[in-house]
Amino acid sequence: xxxxxLSVHNFLGVRAVEAKLTKxxxxxxxxxxxxxxxxxxxxxxxxxxxxxxxxxxxxxxxLVNDTEKSGFAEIEVDGSAHAFITLPDGKTAPAGDYVxxxxxxxxxxxxxxxxxxxxxxxTFLYGLMGLSADGPEVxxxxxxxxxxxxxxxxxLPLLRAGA
Numbered sequence: 001x002x003x004x005x006l007s008v009h010n011f012l013g014v015r016a017v018e019a020k021l022t023k024x025x026x027x028x029x030x031x032x033x034x035x036x037x038x039x040x041x042x043x044x045x046x047x048x049x050x051x052x053x054x055x056x057x058x059x060x061x062x063l064v065n066d067t068e069k070s071g072f073a074e075i076e077v078d079g080s081a082h083a084f085i086t087l088p089d090g091k092t093a094p095a096g097d098y099v100x101x102x103x104x105x106x107x108x109x110x111x112x113x114x115x116x117x118x119x120x121x122x123t124f125l126y127g128l129m130g131l132s133a134d135g136p137e138v139x140x141x142x143x144x145x146x147x148x149x150x151x152x153x154x155x156l157p158l159l160r161a162g163a
Contacts, residue, residue: 016066042085043075043108046075046085049092063090139156
């Protein structure tokens with residue numbers, strides 16, 4: 001999933017941001033109170049429907065820029081699908097073929113990821129990257145690297161996943 005464009009208006013500290021994201025990594029930088037966190041919140045809410053700033057939908061009016069009555073965030077994903085949220089009513093609509101990946105809330109919210117236990121974090125990261133670290137997988141990788149088969153057999157029982 002790649003965010004390819006965003007349009008955010010009257011969302012917390014953001015008055016208006018229109019951006020086409022053409023590079024693999026985009027960094028939004030600026031001084032305090034310039035709207036960086038507001039932009040992050042707008043993207044999170046459009047893509048997931050969740051807010052970290054307010055817990056009740058009736059409080060979404062608090063997310064509208066102080067001088068306005070309404071706001072919105074529209075996020076283009078992979079060049080075509082759009083997800084958006086309008087404020088203060090909180091209407092969301094992922095359109096087209098956009099399906100929120102189950103990992104997205106953890107990627108967008110560091111506290112949620114940090115609250116996972118070490119085992120849950122490991123499972124999450126391995127799943128996110130499509131990795132496997134079970135005994136047979138480790139054995140196959142070590143053999144592919146021409147490691148000594150006898151030593152491999154000796155360490156397999158020591159692995160957390162077992163042989």
